[in-house]
Amino acid sequence: MQHALLVVNPKSRDGHADELDDAIALFRSAGVEVDVCVTESPSDMVSCIENYDKENGVIIVAGGDGTISAALEPAHKYNQTLAILPMGTANDLARSLGVPQDIVQAARVIANDKRERINLAKVNNHYFVNVAHIGLGVEVTHELTSDMKKYFGVFAYLGAFIRVIKRNKSFRVSISADGDEERLRAIHLAVGNGRFYGGGNIVGEDSTLLDGQLNLFCLKPQRWWQLLLLGFNLRNGNLRVAERVVCKKVQKMSVKASKPKQIHADGEHKTDTPAEFEVIPKAIEVIVGDMPNPTKSKE
Numbered sequence: 001m002q003h004a005l006l007v008v009n010p011k012s013r014d015g016h017a018d019e020l021d022d023a024i025a026l027f028r029s030a031g032v033e034v035d036v037c038v039t040e041s042p043s044d045m046v047s048c049i050e051n052y053d054k055e056n057g058v059i060i061v062a063g064g065d066g067t068i069s070a071a072l073e074p075a076h077k078y079n080q081t082l083a084i085l086p087m088g089t090a091n092d093l094a095r096s097l098g099v100p101q102d103i104v105q106a107a108r109v110i111a112n113d114k115r116e117r118i119n120l121a122k123v124n125n126h127y128f129v130n131v132a133h134i135g136l137g138v139e140v141t142h143e144l145t146s147d148m149k150k151y152f153g154v155f156a157y158l159g160a161f162i163r164v165i166k167r168n169k170s171f172r173v174s175i176s177a178d179g180d181e182e183r184l185r186a187i188h189l190a191v192g193n194g195r196f197y198g199g200g201n202i203v204g205e206d207s208t209l210l211d212g213q214l215n216l217f218c219l220k221p222q223r224w225w226q227l228l229l230l231g232f233n234l235r236n237g238n239l240r241v242a243e244r245v246v247c248k249k250v251q252k253m254s255v256k257a258s259k260p261k262q263i264h265a266d267g268e269h270k271t272d273t274p275a276e277f278e279v280i281p282k283a284i285e286v287i288v289g290d291m292p293n294p295t296k297s298k299e
């Protein structure tokens, strides 16, 4: 890498961290020429990426998962290489890529320039990289304010989850995949592309950004204390052994609900049901660290 465009979201949790200057110094001392673009909105960032035309350059996104999610479409369209400087709250994409949460250590990994092509997911033509939620997960996002994220970090997600499980409401959903249609009553449906979501929860035991699969799990109605017990399985991604949970691996599927339901992905509202989901294997090139490799660790 000879050149990089560093796009900074000052509204992400650590958007004003002093370590950003150390990271820039580290890139420059590694021989990388860096231009910095501090953005005011997702559309501002999209224009910065669209106007970046340095050959063999890399776009380093400094922000949280919401910031990165908005960078996916232009990066995919213009075949740009992305790198992540984790400055948000959950930073789940950084975890899935094996990029350290510490800004300076993450900068070291970026300067090392090891690359992989990862899956992207699409819901109704909106790209996402971590997980899309319908139901309980959307309530969790509604419950979280940026102040709560700033003060409590990833614990804000846990607090919001505990508050919303007491008032969970079920809805009817129909899931069509691989020629089958399944109708059920659910309180939460999640479609994962990456490995982590919600501040380090695991989507599925063997899910990665390289597997070319979407991991679906759907929670059937249950009492709040049963959901609380399920928390351990949700954290570790071993939902296949849990009761009242439907799990599937798919490449494409459609989801309809009895009434239109909001779909949030990477922490942002993207679209509503009915929805078509699909995975695009090896869609974009990213700089990675020591990526989690669950199949290897089982051997």
Ligand SMILES: Nc1ncnc2c1ncn2[C@@H]1O[C@H](COP(=O)(O)OP(=O)(O)OP(=O)(O)O)[C@@H](O)[C@H]1O
Pocket (backbone or CB within 6 Å): 008, 009, 010, 011, 012, 013, 014, 039, 040, 041, 042, 043, 044, 045, 063, 064, 065, 066, 067, 068, 070, 087, 088, 089, 090, 091, 092, 149, 266, 267
């Ligand atoms: N490029 C951008 N420039 C300015 N503001 C942005 C940009 N992208 C997103 N935003 C806004 O900044 C908010 C915070 O960004 P982001 O979601 O990345 O950080 P976070 O909430 O701290 O972390 P995380 O998503 O990892 O929990 C977003 O919800 C969005 O409203």
